[in-house]
Amino acid sequence: MSSSSSSNPSSLDAAAPFEKPRMVVKKILAESQPEGDGATVRRSIGRHELRNLDPFLMLDEFSVSKPAGFPDHPHRGFETVTYMLDGAFTHQDFAGHKGTIRTGDVQWMTAGRGIVHSEMPAADGVQKGLQLWINLSSKDKMIEPRYQELQSKDISCAEKDGVEAKIIAGEAFGVRSPVYTRTPTMYMDFTMQPGSQLHQPIQEGWNAFVYIIDGEGVFGRENSQPVSAHHCVVLGPGDGMSVWNKSGKPLRFALVGGQPLNEPVVQHGPFVMNTRAEIQQAMEDYYYEFRLVDKKFLFPLKSSPEKKKDQWLTAVVYHWMLQEKWTAKTQSPTQTKSNPSIHSPLTIIIPSCRLFHGHSFLPPFTPPPAAAAADAMLTAATAAAALRPAPFSPSTARPLPPVALLSFHPRTHHRLHLSATAEGAGTTAQEGAASPSSPAPPLDEARLSQFAADWQAARAEKESGKILKLQVLRANSGGLIVRFNSLQGFVPNPLLSPAHWCKDPKRPIQDVTKELVGSSISVKVVEVNEEERKLVLSEKDASWSIHSSQVKNGEIYDGIVGSVFHYGAFVHLRFPDGNYHLTGLVHISEVSWDLVQDVRDFLNDGDTVKVIVVNVDLEKSRIALSIRQLEEDPLLETLDKVIPLEADQSPSAGIIASPSETDILPGLDGICNELLQEDGITDVKLGRRALEKRVVSQDLELWLSSVPAKDNQFKLLARAGRQVQEVYLTTSLDQEDIKKAVQRVLGRVP
Known part of the structure; x- marks a missing residue:
């Protein structure tokens, strides 16, 4: 059902002022991480930065394509709310329930005493959505499982002044959702057009947060810094939240609030109870008390000890x-x-x-x-x-x-x-042992002595770090088996030289390693455990010893992206002989001059790139690379290039002012005062303030001009979000000493 509140405002109207407006108290970027079976999620609540926000236990923004997904797994003691943003997911549990939710649909599942289910993509392409875990009170943790499934057309909607609301739970613009929430909860999906604002009441005493799905917005206070997509914003106490969309694009976010349970939370994976004893009981129920019914297990089933x-x-x-x-x-x-x-x-x-x-x-x-x-x-x-x-x-x-x-x-x-x-x-x-009726013949002393000597030799090779040339006996899905005297050693796939994979990045590494059988490769011994009969070797370590001395800071290489993580991308470097011998890391901060929230928005496995070496750590066997340093640095441009001057403006037309005489970026006044405490800096003035076309950082940052100090004048650029402001120093310091002074100041200012 759908309705509009423009002609039927509630007593808590969206335009009403708040006596206690909620401010932003915490901001977390939801970083990508693997989950389930080949799936990827952005987790905000449930990480070490925000373990939980009573009554909320976890929030994931998932992005899944076939055949990845979330195969059979159990839950007990809480509820899961799955909201499909795009695509379709099929849910099936061991009790026989099955259903598919599509774009805009919601499944509100109460796990209660326990359920085992799967959640798998039901359509081609990437399936996207949000999954929220909501805790249950102690009196409700062992209730029977139940479901509420709402199709998109059945979700309450309202629209007012350029703001559209989908009300999954709770009330907005005078429209209330029919969804029953055992733990009192509000859950809304807002889309705000450029230039619009929203003032949404939130029950006092409830915990609340916002998750930005798309766009960027200003939350809490109108002059606050905008927050962009994939951030979770925790709201402080109060009776309502205000949001402004000052960008040129629509802003979409989920607002979630709930009444705290104020009970102990003991969590062990998918089990959330109040005590450790209850967690242990949940694990025993799951592992020891299945019931077999038509080749399916129902969880749990109480049974006698016998x-x-x-x-x-x-x-x-x-x-x-x-x-x-x-x-x-x-x-x-x-x-x-x-x-x-x-x-x-x-x-x-x-x-x-x-x-x-x-x-x-x-x-x-x-x-x-x-x-x-x-x-x-x-x-x-x-x-x-x-x-x-x-x-x-x-x-x-x-x-x-x-x-x-x-x-x-x-x-x-x-x-x-x-x-x-x-x-x-x-x-x-x-496995591999002889049966009692036909015992294996004992090893003769000579062979035992040979084995002992070869294990001793392996330990000596590990200590010396010597490069060995060993024959490949066979390959399996995990790596290569090589011969070391009378022993067999293992070279795991991750410890192979990148040269093999880079010959054809689209081929599975298992196909590549099969072609190495019978050849010889250069390796180093990295692990020796005679008791467990484990001998591990590394071709990658041998390649480092051979080729690392050729890599120098400032050199530019062609490369192939090997793997991408939330913190950066590993790039295999192409050497003059045409082979890719070594691998370096492009940290997320060195991917682009633009704001990088997800490295996969810029780089993917198999991409060809040009990189520059910024550091070689011989002790830790690491190479630091950069892509953005091969591009022109937009942050070292003058403000005139960021936004051209108007006809009546000039650098001398009254643009210089003291920090107290002009509008100033939030937090910059404290930095200016600290700069005046540094020896060699006698004055600090603020220059022009403007907006950039792109966001470089959400936080306030200071950038040094590439122009050396002249006539005791030096310029800094302060940037936050899309805002930029000039800061002029009167100083006797040179460029390097100014850099050190700025670093000391930033270390003192929180």
């Missing part, structure tokens, strides 16, 4: 067989011939840490005592056999018998092996 043993292994084995890749190992012809009744063992790998939407956490995977778990093992084997009735052996037409034994890997407890005989008498063995 049933937990059976449920434990049945749930774990069956759950991971449903969700994880599992393979049947083929026995050798000699084994099959000598004992045709033995089928190939089924190996199930259980990851030690699973990443759920919101958080990753380590499951309490402690196996039950062997004596108490015998019945559970039989139950687990029965469930496993029912999954795959076809025989494991190609030469056998019989299904697996319903009796098998199951054991845990003696070291990690994370690898399960099942094997069975036609008679139902099973055997269990660690």
